[in-house]
Amino acid sequence: MPKEYMNRIQALRDNYMSHRVEMDILDAYYVTEGFKATEGQPWQIQKATAMKNVYEKKPIFIQDNELLVGGVAFKPRAGILNPDSACSVIEKELDTIGTRKYDPFYLSEENKKLFMEEVAPYWRGKCVLDRWNAMMPDDVRTMRDGGMLYVDKKFVRGYGENTPGWRTLLKKGIGGIKKEAAQKLAQLDDADGEDALKKIIFYKSLIITAEGIIALANRQADLAEQLAEEETDENRKAELLKIAEVNRHVPENPPRNYYEALQSMLTYEFCIFMEQNASSYNLGRMDQYLIDFYNKDIQDGLMTKEEAQELLDCFWIKIAEMGLFQDGESAAFSAGYNMTVQVTAGGIDQNGRDAVNDLSYMTIQATMDTALKEPNMTVRYNMAKNPDAFLRKAAECIRMGRTMPAVYHDDAGIKMLLNKGVPLSQAWDWTPCGCVETNLEGRLKSYTDIGEVSMGGVIDMVMTNGRSRKTGELVSIQTGDPRTFATFEDFMTAVKKQIDYFVHTMATMNAYLDYLSEHYRPVAALSLTYPNCMASGKDYANGGATFNVGNGINIIGQADIINSVAAVKSLIFDDKKLTMAALCDALDHNFEGYDEVQDLCMSVPKYGNDEAYVDTFASKIYTYLVDQIEKYDSPFGHLTAGMLPVSGNVPIGQSVGALPSGRKAWLPLADGIGATGGTDVKGATALLKSVSNLPHSRFTQGTQMNLKLDPKMLKGDQGLNNMMVMLKTQCTLDIYHTQYNIIDRSVLEDAQVHPKDHRDLLVRVAGYTAFFVELGKDIQDDIIQRTEIAQFS
C-alpha cells in the first residue's frame, strides 16, 4: 500500500515533469540594475547590492501542494545567468540556446530583447569570461583549441563545489549572523589603514546580503498569506498560513522545528545558488544536521514519521527544480542540466562513532519516493561502524533503478581530507561534494574541478610529436619522433614530458582563475555561514574559510592511457610483434587498412580484467601524474587532482586520434575510472580489482567508478546480498566510490526511439544522474556502450 503522503508527492512530481526547461533573464537583469546603481563602489559592495536587488525583486511563486517554497528563477526548472561571470555566453548563443545539442533552454523573444538591451551592453568586456578571454596566455589557448585541455568552465560559472555552513545557519539564523557582522563592523576604524578598510567592506557586504535574504523570505510569507486569503479549501488555506509562518521566521531566525529547519536550508540554498549560478552547493550530512530537530518533534508529538518523510520528499523535489545553465561547450562536458547538489547519509560522527540514524534511512527513502535526478543522494559507508541494515537500504534503492545512492568507502574519503591538510578530528565530518569530490561543511574552500586534462591527448601528443591530428598544427611540446624511441623507457620519458606540459598548462590557467576570482567573484551570501570568514573579516573568495585547498584538476581517459602504454610495451618492446613505425602508420591512418595492427593492439591485456601486466600502469602513471600536479602551488595551497570525467569523455575524445590501445579516432575516451566499454570481459570482481590499482586517496577530488548491471543480477534476497558483497569488497579494496546503472540495454535503446514514453527514465551519467531523454545522442550512446555486467559469472 502506498503511503498517503505519496499522493502529494506524486502530484508535485507530475507538476515537475510538466515543466519545460527555460532560461530566466530577470535575475541577470536585477543583478545588472544593482551594479548600475552602485557604480564606483568596491566590487564586493556592488555585487552584494546586486544580489539584494535580486532577492527583493525577483518573481516568486508558490505552487499547488507545496509545503516548502522558493525558487531561483521565475519558474521551476529554469536556468539563470550570472552576468558578472559570463554574460557574453548568452550573447554568443542567443540564437542557438533553445536548439543546441546539449541542455537546450527555451528563451522567449521578449526576454532576448530585455537581455540585449538592458543586460548585455553593461557587461561586454567586463564579465569574468571576457576578462579571461582578454588575458588568456597563448600556450593555454593553443592547447585548448587543440582539444587537449578544457579550461573555460570555471570562468563561465563561479563558486559552488562546497558544503555551506549548514550548522551555523541552523544555529544562528541569517539574522544572528548579520548581527555578528554589525558588531564586527562597529569595532573597526578605517583610519587603521587598508586592511581595516577591506574588513569594513567585507562586513558591509555581509550585512547587505543578509538583508536581501531576509527580505526574500518575507516576500514568500507575504505571498503565502495572500494566497491563503484567496484559498477556498480549508486544508490548503491552513497549509498556506503555515508556509507564511515558517517563512516569516526562517532563515532569519534559528528554526524552532524540523519543518522550519528544512525551509531555512532551502531558502539559503536558493540564495547562494543565485549568487553564482554554480553547481554543487552541497547539502552535506542532512541526517546529522537535522536529527535533533527531528527527534524533538517526534518526541513532543508535533510530527509523525510520515509527516517528516513527506517534508523531506518535498525538499527533494524543490532541489530538483533547480537547473544549471552553462554554455553549450561546458554542457557537453556535464550534460543533463545537472546541479550535483549532493546529500550524504551515514558515516561516522565527530566522536568516530556510527552516525546512522532515522534520517539516514529517510533521506534514502526520499530518493526512492521522488525518483528524480536530484539531489545527488549518496552514502558514506563506513564498513567498520555502519550497520548492514543501512547498506541494505542503499542497495535496495540502487536496485530500484534510482541510480542512487552512489556509495563511498568512508575511510578513503577521510584519507582524502587528511591529504588536503584537514586534521583527523574534522576529517571524520567530511562531506562528498558535487560528483565525487570531497569537502567539509562550512570550513573548506576550493574549486574542486577547474578543467579537464585529456590522457588520451597525452598519448596522442607522444605519437604525433605534439601535433593535432585534427588540424596538423603544433599544439603541445615536441617529445621526439616516436619511431626513434629505442627502448620502452624512451617512450615513457616522452609520456612523462607530455604529462608535465599538460599539467603546467593547467597550472597556468589556474593562476588566472585565482586572480580573477579574488578580484571579481566575491560571495558574501556564501561567506555568511563560514565562521572563519566572520572571524577573519575575509570573503570566502579571498581565503576566509578555515581550510583553503588548491584547486582541483580533473583527469579524463584513464583506461586509454593505461591500455596504450601496455600495448606499446607489449607489442613494440617486450614481444616485438610490431615496429613502432608500423604502429605509427596504422595510427596515422586511423587503422583503416591496418586491421591486423588494430587486432594486435586489441589483443594486449586490457585494464579491467585484473591483469597485472597492464594494471601496474594504473598505479605508476597516476602516481607520477599526481606528483606533478602537487608540485604547483597557489595562494590556497598546492593543486589537487580528481578523476571525475562527468560526460567530458565524449567531447574530449573528439579531438583525440587513434591510440595504441586500439581505440579509433574521435571516439569517446573511457568513462570514469573504469575500463573501455567492451574490453572488460571477466566480470565485476576482476573490474574492481583492476580499479583498485589506482592510488585513489591521493586523488583528493575523488575518483569516479561507473558500473552498469543487468537488473536480473540483483533479483531477490540473494541479489541484494550480492550487491552488499560488492559494496563491502569495494571498501576492502580501498576503492573510493562506485555508482550504478541498473537498466536493461533494451530499455535505453527503446528510449532513444520513443523518448516520450521514457520521460522519467533515470540514468547515472557520471557523478550525477540525469533524465536519459534529456541527454545528447552521443552521450546516450556512450552510456549504452558501457560494458553491462550481466551476471556475476
Place this chain on the structure above:
Amino acid sequence: MYQEYEGRDLSGTVLRIVKSSIYDGNGLRTVVFMKGCPLRCKWCSTPEGINAKIETTKDGKLTYGNRMTVEEVMAEVRKDSPFYFHSGGGMTVSGGEMLFQAEFVAALVKQACKEGINTAVETSFYSSWEKIEPILACLNTAFVDLKVMDEARHRAFTGVDNEIILSNIKKAGNLDLPNFKLIIRRPLVPGVNDSEAELVALGQFLEALPAVQHLQLLPYHRYGTDTYRKLGIDYGLDNVETPSEQHMKWCQRITNNYVKTII
C-alpha cells in the same frame, strides 16, 4: 612465487576459469573447469569439457583448453580473495569431470585450503575411491551428480555403469569429517530420470547417508546446444523440454519424504 608446496608445478588441462559465479556453491566463487570426462551424458551442457585434449572449433576461431600448473591456477584463484571474504565464497573445481585429473585437483584443493580459501568440487564420482579420498580430506563441499538410479538407464543415457558412483557416494555419505558437506544433485530430464519409482529409489538411497546435507533438483536446460554446433557434435536429446515449475515441485514432494530436497 612466494611459497613452495607439494604439487605446485603439476600441470593439468583447464577448460576455463570463471570469476564471481553465484551458481556453484556459497558466495562468489571462482570456478576452475577441468577438461576431460568419462561420461557421455546426452544432455551435457558443457560438451567442450568432455574431450581431455585441447580442441578447436570447426571454424578455428575458438580453442578449448589450456595447460596450466597448479600454481598458475592458484594465482588466478587468489585474485578474488576479498570477494570470498565478504560473500563466504571460494574456489569450485568443476568439469568435465575433475576426477579425470585427480592428482592435479587434489594438489589444487589442498593448497587452496592451506591458504584459507573455501573449496568445493562438482563431480560425478565416477572414479576409484583412492582418487577421491585425498580430495575430500581437505574439502568443504562436494556437489555430486547422481543422474539415474536405474542401472540400465544410467548406462543408456550416460554411457557408463553407476555401480562405482553409488559405492563412492555411500562411502562419502558415511564420512565424518569436520567442515565437509555432501550435496547430491539430480538434473531432472523429463522422461529419463523423473519417474516416481526412480525418485523413490533416489530418496531411499540418500536417506541412509548421514553426511548428505540435502538433495538439489536441477531442471534440464538446453544450454550448450550452440557449442555442439561449433564443435560439430550431434546433440543427444532433441525432443526434450525443460520441466515445468509444477513438475519440479511434484518431484520435490516425492524425494522430500526421504531426504531434504531443494529446487
